[in-house]
Amino acid sequence: MRIGDVAKRTGVSPRLLRYYEEQGLLTPGRTSNGYREYRESHVDAVQQIKGLLDAGLPTRIIQQLLPCLDKPETIYAPFVTPEMIATLRREQARLSERVECLARNRDAIADYLGTVLRVTSADTESAS
Structure with missing residues (x-):
């Protein structure tokens, strides 16, 4: 899905989604024409990122936590x-x-x- 679709589904602006990418929080694929291509799992990740930011966590800590996330409601950290x-x-x-x-x-x-x-x-x- 394209960035506008993710923005509509998550309530996060395209500009903020690009910022998440710059911070290493999201890594969308790219189509042959260079457009960002998001998967369904990115929607969950954006919701999780948004919740962690709303809780006051800085992006540098969120970046460390993201590999430990299973679902938007669950955080586990095996290592x-x-x-x-x-x-x-x-x-x-x-x-x-x-x-x-x-x-x-x-x-x-x-x-x-x-x-x-x-x-x-x-x-x-x-x-x-």
Whole structure:
């Protein structure tokens, strides 16, 4: 399939798909006229890459993880190096910190929104 088809199926722009290729995350085939030719397995890989990027992993780590991916929902690593374990532990700790920060921000916004809604509701009631 062509790059536009993969883009439509994954929600990832053609430009970003070319970036994934530049970073060594995808290796599509080439047709005789030079067009990129993607397989069905590339759709799964793009979804996995997108999920890992959304989780905050940098492309250099994703590149190391990709050979360990089975399906978009499963990660297995039969040959893990101590360096990879250390890297993943650091990334896990970094993501945990981000999650805690996001949770604090979510709770603060919820408190603020609750206050704003109570004030707005009280103003509306007193105006009637």
